[in-house]
Amino acid sequence: AQKITQTQPGMFVQEKEAVTLDCTYDTSDQSYGLFWYKQPSSGEMIFLIYQGSYDEQNATEGRYSLNFQKARKSANLVISASQLGDSAMYFCAMRFNAGNMLTFGGGTRLMVKP
Amino acid sequence: NAGVTQTPKFQVLKTGQSMTLQCAQDMNHNSMYWYRQDPGMGLRLIYYSASEGTTDKGEVPNGYNVSRLNKREFSLRLESAAPSQTSVYFCASSNPLGLAGVGEQYFGPGTRLTVT
Secondary structure (H helix, E strand, O other), rough: OOOOOOOOOOOEOOOOEEEOOEEEOOOOOOOOEEEEEEEHHHOOEEEEEEOOOOOOOEEEEOOOEEEEEEOOOOEEEEOOHHHHHHEEEEEEEEEEEOOOOOOOOOOEEEEEOO | OEEEEEOOOOEEEOOOOOEEEEEOOOOOOOEEEEEOOOOOOOOEEEEHHHOOOEEEEEEOOOOOOEOOOOEEEEEEEEOOEEEHHEEEEEEEOOOOOOOOOOOOEEEOEEEEEEOO
């Protein structure tokens, strides 16, 4: 069975510093995709970044980058130059096989300190 | 474009009552999904519809039914609500990987349901 684990329930980071949010996954599939979503206090789910299992380069989207280590089955999200608006819950999710269904991790609450 | 819309935003039910949560998307996506999010947890898939005319169970389907009314609309029905169904319900939609984008799912704003 596929499983996503986020081991950090909550994290603090100082404004303008970088922060890494951990995500490990467990699957025997060769083809899968990893997503990160942000959920602010308002509740909506916002898609941030994607990494495919066959992508050789780590994904980047603006201040977000994904540290993808396939052998270790980890896909950590790096947020550079944190801003107060980055305070939110962050969820890692995996799409496995050819389907489009997502399995979500339990989330990490990030709090950015001024 | 409104994206994914859900109604209602909030609902309080008594145990045993029934209700239908409505979801619509205007992005011409093939696939639609219903998730629930319990406090302090990630989302869990209830049902999904890979394309118009098909529906399949997800991780936690018990106590729910769905209808894919057309390509735009996907409804979730609670036939006899129970306190364990108190949760926030999210609808989402996507296109398959390779059709457009990376198959990312777009979410509605959620429905906060309380069953007393």
